[in-house]
Amino acid sequence: MDVQGEAARILGELRTQADPVRAENEKRYLKSDYAHIGVPVPALRKVAAPAVKSKPTRDEVVALAQTLWDVTDEGRPVHEARMAAIEILVRRVSLLERRDLAMAERLVRDSASWVYVDMIAEKVVGGLVLRYPDLAEVLDAWVGDPYMWIRRTAVLALLAGVRAGNPDLERLDRFGDALIGEREFFIRKAIGWVLRELSKKDPEWVAAWVEPRVGVMSGVTLREAVRRLPAEDAARILGR
Template identity: 50%
Template sequence: MFDAEEAAATLVAALTALGTPERAEAEKAYLKSDLTFLGVTVPVLRKAVTSAARARPEPSRVELLAWIDALWSRPVHESRFAAIELMRIHVRVLTRADLPLVERLIRDAAGWVYVDTLAEKIAGILMRRTPADFGTADAWAGDRDFWVRRAALLSLLPGIRAGDPDLVRFDRYADAMLDEREFFIRKAIGWLLREISRRDPAYVIAWTTAHRARMSGVTFREAVRRLPAADADRLRAAG
């Protein structure tokens, strides 16, 4: 029988052995977090979580949710990161009914290192299975919590990267948030424009031209980063 608490404790013990006090101190300061840090690098952490996942049969949804809860309930950075990694690895086990859980973790996380994966690799994947579920992202886009608003934007990334961007939603979300002063919103809008430009530079050129007067420096720099040099230079000169 699967014991979620035992599985979580075993994984955290393995991660503890992989960390260093020096990195723990530096990363805690960098992320300005109240959590405990073990000092494990991201590549090593991901490898350890992947190994732990492969060492067991694929969990049922109930087992996976219990494992995630047992990891997330620990006030330890690596334990919470591991919970998100398990969700990413086993995203096929999750269903649309788990979107409220994803939202709860986003609100609880309140930091890009957790929110970005939750939004792109989990929420965005779940929503693409049933496009009507992007109604959840629509609600997030108007939320008072800027991390939830950022998640709404980043949930569009899987479609963009698959060559099937929801440009109507992008335009609606980005236009509504473009005047915000929050760095993580400004950066996210630019990030999406940069990704869109890989396949559809004309759209990004037109969107940037139309919104240039309202775009922050960080949004603009990200937007033009992958554009053809001549187009990027022209947009810079116009600003």
């Protein structure tokens, strides 16, 4: 793969679909300081797809993602270029190696919005942890990190195991208790989100974990956690 040429192709095709009105609306919605082109996600994915259909190597995938991530417009990161970088990593996460967890961390630390962090957390970090279970020890450090988006990543990385039917209940238990007093909305939401997804497969565990913590759990965490529980369990827990 010609990494620079492929990055130029992707950026060029995205710019041909520029929608200034959409760009401004999206920028306002995301409260973003980035440059926005105004390309919807389905169209962006279609533009990025040829890059991964050519059977790239791990090195090519990482180089292309990093090249796109670093694209700027008048000194500002370009939203769609970063989204394309994430899309390429997600589509070829099977090529990534344990060392690439450090790259994923760099991207999260260079992010300031859920729109980038969430896909990296679940699909890239979570995917790596599923393949290399010992990497989960890194999450143990991240859950206490000063940077809020790293803490959110530690929690949302657990989603990959939940969806795969191999949940890390021990870490979910520890992380939940460690963060249950969080004031950050995005952390509270993340805990509830993981509990909600787990409740689709193991509602008994979720109900048993949530019920004794109702008095200290934030409203947003509680509402998400009980959303998919059986009605009688949800009513009993909310009644407390």
